[in-house]
Amino acid sequence: MYxxxxxxxxxxxxxxxxxxxIPDSLAGKLSVGACVLVPLGARQAVGYVVxxxxxxxxxxxxxxxxxxxxxFTINEDLVKLARWIAERYACSYxxxxxxxxxxxxxxxxxxxxxxxRDPEHGACLSPxxxxxxxxxxxxxxxxxxxxxxxxxxxxxxNRAIRSLEKKGIVSRNWxxxxxxxxARILKGVRVxxxxxxxxxxxxxKSGLTEKQAAALDTLLELGRSASLIxxxxxxxxxxxxxxxxxxxxxxxxxxIVFRRMPAFVRQAASRHSLxxxxxxxxxxxxxxxxxxxxxxxxxxxxxxxGKTEVYLRCIEHVLALGKTVLVLLPEIALTTQVMNxxxxxxxxxxxxxxxxxxxxxxxxxxxxxxxxxxxIAMGARSAVFAPLSDIGLVIVDEEHEPGYKQDTAPRxxxxxxxxxxxxxxxxxxxxxxxTPSVESYYRAETGEINLISxxxxxPGLSMPTVHVADLRQGYVAxxxxxxxxxxxxxxxxxxVRGEQVxxxxxxxxxxxxxxxxECGNVPxxxxxxxxxxxxxxxxxxxxxxxxxxxxxxxxxxxxxxxxIGRFGIGTxxxxxxxxxxxxxxxxxxxxxxxxxxxxxxxxxxxxxxEGEAQILIGTQMVAKGLDFPNVTLVGVISADTxxxxxxxxxxxxxxxxxSQVAGRSGRGAQxxxxxxxxxxxxxxxxxxxxAHDYEGFFREEIEHRKELGYPPFGxxxxxFSQDQDNAAAEFRLTDFVRRLRSIGRARPRKIxxxxxxxxxxxxxxxxxxxxxxxxxxxxxxxxGALREVMKDSPDLRKTVTIDVDPMSMV
Numbered sequence: 001m002y003x004x005x006x007x008x009x010x011x012x013x014x015x016x017x018x019x020x021x022i023p024d025s026l027a028g029k030l031s032v033g034a035c036v037l038v039p040l041g042a043r044q045a046v047g048y049v050v051x052x053x054x055x056x057x058x059x060x061x062x063x064x065x066x067x068x069x070x071x072f073t074i075n076e077d078l079v080k081l082a083r084w085i086a087e088r089y090a091c092s093y094x095x096x097x098x099x100x101x102x103x104x105x106x107x108x109x110x111x112x113x114x115x116x117r118d119p120e121h122g123a124c125l126s127p128x129x130x131x132x133x134x135x136x137x138x139x140x141x142x143x144x145x146x147x148x149x150x151x152x153x154x155x156x157x158n159r160a161i162r163s164l165e166k167k168g169i170v171s172r173n174w175x176x177x178x179x180x181x182x183a184r185i186l187k188g189v190r191v192x193x194x195x196x197x198x199x200x201x202x203x204x205k206s207g208l209t210e211k212q213a214a215a216l217d218t219l220l221e222l223g224r225s226a227s228l229i230x231x232x233x234x235x236x237x238x239x240x241x242x243x244x245x246x247x248x249x250x251x252x253x254x255x256i257v258f259r260r261m262p263a264f265v266r267q268a269a270s271r272h273s274l275x276x277x278x279x280x281x282x283x284x285x286x287x288x289x290x291x292x293x294x295x296x297x298x299x300x301x302x303x304x305x306g307k308t309e310v311y312l313r314c315i316e317h318v319l320a321l322g323k324t325v326l327v328l329l330p331e332i333a334l335t336t337q338v339m340n341x342x343x344x345x346x347x348x349x350x351x352x353x354x355x356x357x358x359x360x361x362x363x364x365x366x367x368x369x370x371x372x373x374x375x376i377a378m379g380a381r382s383a384v385f386a387p388l389s390d391i392g393l394v395i396v397d398e399e400h401e402p403g404y405k406q407d408t409a410p411r412x413x414x415x416x417x418x419x420x421x422x423x424x425x426x427x428x429x430x431x432x433x434x435t436p437s438v439e440s441y442y443r444a445e446t447g448e449i450n451l452i453s454x455x456x457x458x459p460g461l462s463m464p465t466v467h468v469a470d471l472r473q474g475y476v477a478x479x480x481x482x483x484x485x486x487x488x489x490x491x492x493x494x495x496v497r498g499e500q501v502x503x504x505x506x507x508x509x510x511x512x513x514x515x516x517x518e519c520g521n522v523p524x525x526x527x528x529x530x531x532x533x534x535x536x537x538x539x540x541x542x543x544x545x546x547x548x549x550x551x552x553x554x555x556x557x558x559x560x561x562x563x564i565g566r567f568g569i570g571t572x573x574x575x576x577x578x579x580x581x582x583x584x585x586x587x588x589x590x591x592x593x594x595x596x597x598x599x600x601x602x603x604x605x606x607x608x609x610e611g612e613a614q615i616l617i618g619t620q621m622v623a624k625g626l627d628f629p630n631v632t633l634v635g636v637i638s639a640d641t642x643x644x645x646x647x648x649x650x651x652x653x654x655x656x657x658x659s660q661v662a663g664r665s666g667r668g669a670q671x672x673x674x675x676x677x678x679x680x681x682x683x684x685x686x687x688x689x690x691a692h693d694y695e696g697f698f699r700e701e702i703e704h705r706k707e708l709g710y711p712p713f714g715x716x717x718x719x720f721s722q723d724q725d726n727a728a729a730e731f732r733l734t735d736f737v738r739r740l741r742s743i744g745r746a747r748p749r750k751i752x753x754x755x756x757x758x759x760x761x762x763x764x765x766x767x768x769x770x771x772x773x774x775x776x777x778x779x780x781x782x783x784g785a786l787r788e789v790m791k792d793s794p795d796l797r798k799t800v801t802i803d804v805d806p807m808s809m810v
Contacts, residue, residue, distance in 0.1 A: 002056045003030060003064060005038055005047035006082075006097045008108070016086070016093040018047070019056050021063040030067060033074035035107060037065040037176065044109050044174040048097055050079050068107050068176065071183065071363070072370055074100065075387060077424060084420060090717070090786050090802045091410040099410050100385040102366050104181030104359035109174050111145040113161060116171050128152065132160040136170055145172070181363025186227040188256035189242055191219050192249055208248070215241050216250055227256050259364045259373075262339070262352050274313070277454040278306045282313045284452055285430060289318060289392060294423045298399075298444040299432040301454030302692070303663020304461050304627075307432050308338065310454075311395050312345055314430070319349070319375060323392025323427075327378035328418055330401035331621055332356050332595075335380055336602040338397070338625065346376055353379035353386060356598055381406060381414040384421065391425040394418050398624050399431035399440060400656055402649075405807040413805060415440075434663060434694075435656040438705060441698055442712040464634070464665040464672030466690045471638070471679045482569060482577040487635045487675040494633045495585055495614055499670060502628075503617045504661045505574050505637040508591040509533035509542070512568020514552070518561035523553070529763035534566055536576060546765045574617050574637055582615070590618035623661035629668025634661055639678040639686055646760055647809045648710045651685040655697050658689035709752075711805070715779035717786065718806035719772040720759060721799065726768040730756060732799055733772045739789045740774075751776045751785060760810045773809075 004017045020038055022030065030036070034049045039062045046068065078100045085096040098106065115137045119125060125133070135148050149157040164170040208216065215237045219226060231237040245251040274282065281299060288295040301307045315325050327342070329335045332354050342350045351365040351374035368374040370387040377386030381404055396404070396418050404414035415431065422429035431440055431449070444451035457463065469484035483491070491501055513531035515522050523532045525543035532541035532550070539552045556564060566573075571591045578587050588608050595601050601621075608616045609628060616622055616631075636658055643654045658676055666672015678686050688697035706713050719736065723729035733756035740753065752775040759769035776782045783804070790797050 001027065002053045002061065003036070003049050004051040004053065005036060005064075006050050006094050007038060007040060007045050007047040008094055008098060009040065009045065017050055019053070019058055019061055020047075021061045022052075023063045026064060026067055031073070032076050032079055035068040035070045035073075037068055037109070038062070039065060043111060043172065046107050046109055046176075048074060048079075050083075050093075050097070070105065070107060070179070071367060072101075072105055072387070075389070077421075078385065078387065080424070081385070081417070081420065085410050085412050085417065087783070088416070089410045089412050089804045090783060090790070092797065096410045096412075099382075099406075099412070102181070102353075102362050102382075102385075104362040105179045105366060107179055108177045110177050112142040112173050112175060113145060113148060113170050114142040114173065116168060119167075119169055126160070126163070128156050128160040129164055132157060132164060133169070142173070179363065180359040181366075182360065183363070183367075184258045184260060184360060186229060186256045186258045187253070188225050188227040189219070189231075189246065189251040189253055190225040191216070192252045208245075208250075211238075211241050212245055212248075212250075216245060219251070225254060225256055227258060259368055260358075260361045261348070261364070261368075262357060262361055272309065274309065275306060275456075275458050277301070277456060278310050278313075278458075281310045281452050281454060282317075284450075285310070285314045285393075285428060286317045288428045288450075289314070289321070293426050294428070296419060296422070296429045296449040297431070297452050298436055298440055298449050299430050299452045299454070300436050300441070300444075300694070301432065301434060302457060302463065303434045303660065304457040304667045305434070305454040306458045307397070307434075307454065308341060311397070311430070311432070312342070314393060314395075315346070315376060318392040319346075321392060323390050324375045324388045325377070325393045325395070326384070326386060326388055326391060326418065326421065327376065327395045328384055328397065328404070328414055329378065329380060330398045330403040330624070332380055332601055335378070337605060337627070339378065342376065342378060349374055350376045350378060351386070353377060353383040355380070355382070356601070358598070384414050384417045391421065391427045394422040394427055394429040395432065396429070397432045398660075400433045400435055400437040401624070402653070402807040405805075409801075411803045411806075413807075416805075435659045436694075438652055438698065438701055439712045442702065460669075461667060462671060463692050464662060464674045466662060466674040466676060466692075468681050468686070468690055469675055469677040470681050471677050482574060482637065483581070483635070484675065484677055487677065488581065490633055490673060490675060491582070491615075491635070495582060498614075498630075499632040500608070500611075500613075500628060500630045501615045501633045501635065502622055502626075502631055502661065502664050503574055503578070503615060503635045503637060504619070504623055504657075505569060505571050505617070506619050506641045506657065507568070507570045508544075508572070508593050508619055509570035510536040510572040510576070511566035511570060514541070515565050515567055516556035516559060516561050517563040517565050519556060519559040521556055521558040523550075523557070527764070527766045529761055533570065536572055545761070569637060571617055571619060578615055578617065585615060586613040587615040587617055588613040590616065590622055592619070595621070620657055623657055623664070626664055627667055628664065630670075631664055632666060632668070632670045632672050634665040634672070634674045636661060636674070636676045636678075639676050639689075640680055643680060643683060643685065645810070648705070648708065649807070651683070651704075652701060654683075655685040655689045655701075658686065659692070659694070662689070662692075709775060709777070713777070715776050715782050716806060717774040717782050718803040718809065719774070720801040720803070721756070721770045721772075722764070722767045722801070723799075724767050729768045729770045732796065733770050735793075736772065736789060736796060736800060739793060740785055743785060743788050750778070751782055771809075779804075 001022045002019050003022050005020055006017050030049055036047050038045055038047045082097040082100050086093045113136050218235050318325050329338055335354050339352050351368045353365055369377050377388055396415050399415050406412050419429050443449045467486050469486045474480040494501055511534040513522050514534050523541055525532055525548050527548055528543055528545045532543055540549055541552050542549050571589055575589050588604050590604050607613055639658050642650055662674040665674050684700050721729045721732040737753055754773040756770045756772040759771040762769055774782050
């Protein structure tokens with residue numbers, strides 16, 4: 001027998017799997033998804049079994065080395081999903097298979113290099129070989145390949161070590177590194193089988209003290225094992241009492257696997273009466289669930305229409321049927337708030353998965369799902385790979401969000417993968433949003449998926465009143481300000497009444513750039529083709545792409561001038577202006593600078609929820625899903641931040657962002673207001689967002705898409721090439737186009753080629769970037785052409801980034 005094994009080669013090989021002989025010692029012990037140790041050239045690697053063959057056409061095969069014991073096994077559904085992702089998003093099978101597993105549960109092989117003998121006297125070593133030997137000799141323990149590559153650079157280190165190995169000067173050894181996410185084992189006890197005591201037995205009859213008898217009663221009532229920590233902290237049972245009961249034979253010691261669960265803030269789990277819109281939505285979705293089979297719904301409900309309660313009622317229905325539920329959310333910030341709601345309603349049945357958890361927490365949550373302890377898996381994008389069985393319902397909240405698109409290989413879209421899982425499981429999928437993506441709404445209009453509308457807010461709530469502030473007027477008057485008169489006046493009124501305000505500015509930092517008014521010099525990043533952002537508090541200039549940092553100049557480094565101006569507005573600048581206007585008011589700022597620390601999202605949001613701050617300032621992470629009844633005013637500092645980017649989705653994203661953040665206002669007893677500040681008040685994205693008119697926006701936007709052949713009327717594949725040599729980066733894409741046109745002559749394909757051109761950001765981290773766009777009416781045609789080109793030139797897979805259905809053209 002032979003096993004088909006997907007191997008983590010550490011590269012982007014075009015080979016889907018390798019074939020290995022199954023040795024007698026492993027015969028009958030392996031299943032699809034098993035983790036194995038395999039020989040790979042001169043080294044060893046970790047692989048995963050994806051199939052079996054009785055025979056092979058290969059002239060020779062190597063045997064598997066061993067099966068690796070892991071705390072989990074990938075089920076066949078996830079193996080099948082990984083295969084689909086590899087085909088759908090034009091990536092390697094190894095990359096897609098590794099993506100479906102949490103890194104915290106993956107084993108890996110690490111190479112270590114030891115000196116075998118000293119170089120012969122007079123031996124000629126290259127500078128690279130000498131450098132490598134300096135890193136290896138005299139080190140205890142032996143340095144890892146990773147350490148040497150980090151010090152010398154990957155290519156140079158690999159060449160030097162191979163050369164030294166051929167000369168017999170060094171040798172490589174391989175060590176299996178266990179997963180980072182280790183189980184937490186606690187000392188515990190259970191009632192011994194021979195104990196005949198029952199709760200309430202008179203303690204003296206058994207020769208026990210009163211405390212010992214009470215402790216035994218507690219364990220008998222629990223009916224399970226308990227850790228010493230639990231017995232001490234929850235029940236006040238001391239270690240000495242437990243020790244005596246063990247000595248008497250009434251208790252038996254054992255190790256207990258302790259599942260770490262993310263902390264949450266309990267909220268009132270009261271059930272409100274459903275509005276007619278909610279009742280209709282729940283009824284239609286549950287009817288689909290009861291009917292069985294795959295069905296897709298687009299739930300378009302305006303902000304504060306009660307979509308979350310609809311989800312909760314439908315989940316209750318699915319759990320009653322004995323099935324499981326997958327819930328996707330676009331951001332960690334939103335995951336934190338919704339997790340509190342879901343855990344307050346469903347308790348330990350909810351497992352949460354996102355990147356802000358520790359390795360141990362991620363491993364424990366995965367295992368709780370895999371073992372059926374948790375029947376609701378929820379989280380950000382990667383939660384779509386949760387090892388659920390018998391799925392009955394899949395929910396993708398805020399389905400329009402670009403955060404569902406993965407920006408590293410495999411570049412999958414969480415919404416598409418969620419829909420595949422629902423289809424594969426014969427489950428119902430619900431795509432929810434107040435501002436659906438143009439593609440999803442088009443599918444609903446054409447009848448491909450079912451549309452469920454919730455056009456009004458829950459009873460007692462009205463849509464907020466929206467004011468437009470034309471920022472051009474401030475510049476004409478010669479006095480541009482962060483806050484328009486309208487926004488400042490409304491803020492004063494709301495703050496005096498003790499109400500709360502949210503301010504959105506979708507840029508972090510203090511200023512977008514510095515400019516010398518004497519010579520025109522603008523500080524740029526030395527590694528990237530972008531300006532450096534100014535941070536006032538730290539007096540620094542930073543690059544948001546490579547994290548280059550330098551001290552902000554007080555004099556122009558080019559001409560020595562003192563007139564250095566700050567241009568553009570970031571969240572830090574907004575925060576400073578608020579403190580100038582309202583020094584007595586506490587603010588909270590949420591952006592990627594303030595939320596990098598674990599748990600920061602929840603702490604900041606809870607502080608705002610509890611009224612510890614009156615003003616919440618943030619980027620797009622404050623624009624969606626948040627529900628604060630005391631927020632009665634929302635200010636959009638600049639609605640034009642992304643409006644005129646070279647991206648066909650720019651208008652859609654602006655409409656969605658303004659609409660979503662406006663929906664945070666007026667969700668309580670008080671009427672809400674919104675101020676939208678803009679330089680382009682006549683743009684259709686702004687006008688329709690101000691009017692709460694999604695259909696109007698969709699009608700105008702869909703015509704632009706149709707005219708230009710953009711999704712949903714066409715398929716796009718974006719290719720990027722990046723290199724320290726500008727000509728080399730360009731050549732790769734030029735060569736790709738040549739190969740594409742070559743196969744096109746043999747078989748005509750209707751694929752439009754746009755480029756190659758320098759990317760919008762033409763240089764990042766010291767490497768030049770070139771961009772190529774493929775556009776076609778048929779995604780199958782584009783993917784078929786890509787497969788042919790990659791098959792004939794597998795090196796392109798290593799050097800060219802392929803993004804199917806790109807969410808950004810930058």
